[in-house]
Amino acid sequence: MKHLTALKMLSAAGLVAVSVAGLAGGCGLRPPTDHPEIRRVILVVVDTLRGDHLACAGGPVATPNLDALAARGVRFSQARTHIPITGPSHSSLFTGLLPSEHGVLNNTQILAEGFETLPEVAQADGMRTAAFISLGVLRDQFGLNQGFDSYDQRFEYSWERNAGQIGDAVVPWLEEVEDRESFLVWAHYSDPHAPYAAPGRSFAKCRLLVDGEEVAEFQADGQTISVPATLTDGRCVVTLDYAEDCDVRPKTLVVKGIRTVPRSCRIEPTEGLYDTQQTREIYHARLPAQMEIVAEKSKIEDIEIRLSIKHWLTHDEARREYGFEVEYVDREIGRLVAALERRGWVDDTLIIFTADHGEGIGDHGLVGHIDQLYDSLLHVPLIMVAPGFLPEGRVVDQPVSLVDIFPTIAELVGFSHPEGIRGRSLIPLMEPGGKLPAVPHVALTARPQADSDLEAVVVDGWKLIRKRVTGEVALFNLDADPGELMDLAPEFPEDVDRLNRILDEYLASSVSTGAWAELDDESRSRLEALGYVN
Numbered sequence: 001m002k003h004l005t006a007l008k009m010l011s012a013a014g015l016v017a018v019s020v021a022g023l024a025g026g027c028g029l030r031p032p033t034d035h036p037e038i039r040r041v042i043l044v045v046v047d048t049l050r051g052d053h054l055a056c057a058g059g060p061v062a063t064p065n066l067d068a069l070a071a072r073g074v075r076f077s078q079a080r081t082h083i084p085i086t087g088p089s090h091s092s093l094f095t096g097l098l099p100s101e102h103g104v105l106n107n108t109q110i111l112a113e114g115f116e117t118l119p120e121v122a123q124a125d126g127m128r129t130a131a132f133i134s135l136g137v138l139r140d141q142f143g144l145n146q147g148f149d150s151y152d153q154r155f156e157y158s159w160e161r162n163a164g165q166i167g168d169a170v171v172p173w174l175e176e177v178e179d180r181e182s183f184l185v186w187a188h189y190s191d192p193h194a195p196y197a198a199p200g201r202s203f204a205k206c207r208l209l210v211d212g213e214e215v216a217e218f219q220a221d222g223q224t225i226s227v228p229a230t231l232t233d234g235r236c237v238v239t240l241d242y243a244e245d246c247d248v249r250p251k252t253l254v255v256k257g258i259r260t261v262p263r264s265c266r267i268e269p270t271e272g273l274y275d276t277q278q279t280r281e282i283y284h285a286r287l288p289a290q291m292e293i294v295a296e297k298s299k300i301e302d303i304e305i306r307l308s309i310k311h312w313l314t315h316d317e318a319r320r321e322y323g324f325e326v327e328y329v330d331r332e333i334g335r336l337v338a339a340l341e342r343r344g345w346v347d348d349t350l351i352i353f354t355a356d357h358g359e360g361i362g363d364h365g366l367v368g369h370i371d372q373l374y375d376s377l378l379h380v381p382l383i384m385v386a387p388g389f390l391p392e393g394r395v396v397d398q399p400v401s402l403v404d405i406f407p408t409i410a411e412l413v414g415f416s417h418p419e420g421i422r423g424r425s426l427i428p429l430m431e432p433g434g435k436l437p438a439v440p441h442v443a444l445t446a447r448p449q450a451d452s453d454l455e456a457v458v459v460d461g462w463k464l465i466r467k468r469v470t471g472e473v474a475l476f477n478l479d480a481d482p483g484e485l486m487d488l489a490p491e492f493p494e495d496v497d498r499l500n501r502i503l504d505e506y507l508a509s510s511v512s513t514g515a516w517a518e519l520d521d522e523s524r525s526r527l528e529a530l531g532y533v534n
Contacts, residue, residue, distance in 0.1 A: 038386055038413050039182040040349040041122070043405075044336070045093070046329055047086060047135060048193045048369060049355035051079065051379035053326050061323040065334030066383070069353055071393050073385030074430050078399040080458070082443050084357035084369040084377040085450075087111075087137050089402065090144055093356070094118045096406040096421030098442060100510035104143075105446040107532055109514035111143030116418040118406045119147030119184060125415040128183040132170045134161040134190035136526055141517050148186075157306055158224035158257070159526040163191045163332035164199065171339045179343070187336060192325030192359070194368060194531060195222025195254075195310040196318055199328060204253065205246040206287070206309060209239040217243055220253055222310035224529060226261075229305050234295040238305060240272075241288040252312040255283045257529025260293060261304040263521045268292045282531075284312060308529055315362030322361045347387050350412055352405060355380040363483070368531060373443050373456040373465050374484045384426075386412060396429045399458065401441055442506045444468075446513075449532055457503040464489075464499035473500070 053059040056067040057077060081089050083099045091097075091104040094117040104111050111117075119129045131145065132152045136159020138144050145151040152169050155161065170187050177183060197203065204220040208227055216227040229236055242249055258267050269275070272289025276282045293305070313321060333353070340346055360366030363376040370377075382400065384390055389412060403423035410417040411425040428434045441458040453468035463484065466473040475489040475496055489496050519527065 038348060038350045038389060040345055041127070041184045041409060041413060042336070042340070042349060042351045043184065043186045043409075044333060044351065044353045045090070045186065045188050046192075046333075046353075046355045046381075047188065047190045048357060048359040049326065049329070049381060050358035050361075050376060051077075051355070051381050053323070054381050057381065059326075061326045063326065063330040065330050065337065066353065066381070069333075069337070069351065069383050069385050070395075072387065073351070073383055073392065074390050074394045074396060076382040076384075076396045076398075076400050076426070076429075078397055079354065079380050079382035079401065080375070080378045080399065080441050080443070081355075081357045081380050081402050082441075084373070084443075084445055086135060086356050087142055087144065089356035090138060093354075093402045093405055094144065094146075096403045096417065096423035098403065098422055098506070099444060100442075100507050101422065103511045103514040105444070105513050106449045106516075107137040108142065108517045108519060108527065110141070110517050111146065112514060113143070113146060117146050118409065118417075119186070121147070121410065121415055121417060122184040122413070123147045123149065125413070126182065127413075128177070128181050129185075130173060130183065131186040131188070132166050132173075133186075133188045134163070134166050135159060135188070135193070135530065136523070137530070137532065138188060155526075156224075157226045158308065158529055159523075160190050160193070160224075160530060162199070163189045163329045166190075167332045167335050170336060174336075174339045174343065189329050189332065191329040191332075192322050195308075196313065196321035196325055197221040197223075197310060198321070198324040201321065201324060202248050203311065204248045204250060204309075205243040206253075207241055207243045208305075209241070210305075211236050212239070218309075220250075220309040220311060222256075222308050224257060224306055224308045226304050226306045229293070229303050231293070231295050231301050231303060234298055234300070236293050237270075238291050238293060239288055240285060240290075240309070249287075250311045251286065253285045253287065254310050254312050255285045255289075256308045256310070256531070257525055258283075258291070258305075258307045259522075259525045261306065261522070262300065263525075264296045264300060265303060266294045266296055268294065285309070306525075313367075315367065318367050319361045322359065349386070350389075350409065351383075351385040352409065353381065353383040353385075354402065354405065356402075370445060370449050370532075371451045373445060373454050375463075375478070375482070378443055378456075384408070384430075390430055394430060396426075398429055398436065399438070399441060400426055400429070440502050440506060442503065444507075455503055455507065457499050457506070459499060459502060462495055462499060464496065464503065466500070466503070475499070 055063045056070045082092050087107040088099045088104045091111045095102050095115045123129050129148045130150045131148045208216045210229045269291045272286045273283040358377045407417045407423045407425040443456045445454050456465045461479045463476045474487040476484040
């Protein structure tokens with residue numbers, strides 16, 4: 001706690017305060033005597049949010065609420081994740097360990113119970129713990145519920161909830177919890193994850209017909225719909241078409257996650273549906289399109305048809321719609337902060353905002369994530385706010401990692417963290433002129449969800465990416481080439497050798513990969529509808 005004590009003393013002396021006019025709580029730091037302890041922790045994690053998309057970081061979209069948080073606290077401009085996959089990244093965040101150490105490398109592997117997690121430590125310290133998740137790959141069956149008193153994972157037809165739905169769950173919880181309680185809340189927002197369909201945007205209006213009779217009308221916004229159907233002689237014909245009053249008619253749509261309940265039916269596209277060759281139940285569609293549903297068991301008569309439809313986007317369109325999603329989640333985070341302010345809790349609450357990984361949105365030819373280790377996927381935002389404890393408006397440019405969040409929370413709140421974790425407290429970096437010894441940043445991504453097994457290391461502005469099986473490498477100077485467009489490996493073989501040795505050393509302590517969760521057919525379909533394959 002010595003770093004925290006020194007930081008509070010400097011705050012009291014006015015040596016680290018940066019006044020931000022017009023922002024709530026941005027009028028300088030109060031003496032630590034007004035804040036005997038941090039009693040509440042809000043950990044906000046936004047899925048697939050790139051580190052370069054906040055306005056305060058020079059990003060291209062408006063993020064006034066996140067900018068206000070940055071102005072009230074400390075923003076780390078060079079934060080990175082260790083893996084661009086949601087479940088494994090959160091496993092690192094909660095354990096302070098590298099993916100190669102906790103063994104969770106894919107979304108349907110289970111975090112073992114032998115690791116001491118952040119919520120478990122907070123719970124043991126007497127804090128009430130609650131989680132609100134927006135993607136099914138974080139469900140309790142994958143082990144990330146360890147240490148949470150309550151785990152809100154309410155999903156309907158798909159394994160996704162938008163930011164508004166998360167706000168509808170977490171804000172009432174904050175309004176009802178008692179003032180005397182200390183707590184740790186994890187709020188997970190899946191926007192701006194694909195399908196890049198922010199509320200309020202214009203989408204094609206579609207209709208679904210079964211044997212020529214219209215049974216549903218809906219927006220092509222990527223949300224899963226479920227409609228009833230009756231089979232005649234064990235089959236029916238399903239037609240997708242634009243509604244008569246549809247004003248937006250893109251040439252190509254994307255149809256995902258087509259399935260029936262019960263599952264014992266065969267789906268045979270017959271017109272206007274084109275297989276994308278991705279083995280992920282994803283089709284490109286030109287409407288009107290048709291498919292035939294055939295029961296594999298003759299007794300089946302009544303079924304439900306579930307699917308999602310969204311616009312097919314060019315890279316430029318994906319970047320634009322992704323930006324609208326970022327603006328949407330910014331508004332919802334503002335709603336969360338407003339709920340804290342209404343309770344009068346801002347001054348004794350630690351707010352940490354970050355992301356599990358970034359998103360390609362066209363960079364290096366990738367729209368999504370998982371398959372690459374460029375900084376478009378590894379670089380994430382990180383903001384820490386604790387009035388009276390942390391300085392206001394400070395920007396830390398030294399590289400940091402998601403594994404550092406656990407020990408930083410531990411030091412700020414005052415509980416211990418497990419020995420031997422990779423993460424380290426970032427408190428020294430928040431002091432004037434503060435530094436920490438530079439350490440390599442190691443990252444990886446793995447099959448079967450990734451196209452290939454990749455490993456990467458960042459040291460002193462140099463980044464090496466290599467293929468695990470073949471040993472093929474690419475080398476980048478991030479200072480001169482932040483977009484990672486120029487492979488310098490042929491010109492600097494000595495640096496390649498040096499970074500290869502560092503990477504080998506860090507991965508030498510790897511544990512065997514984690515156990516795979518058992519998924520029923522419906523869960524597997526929901527996973528595929530999110531764009532993941534296993």
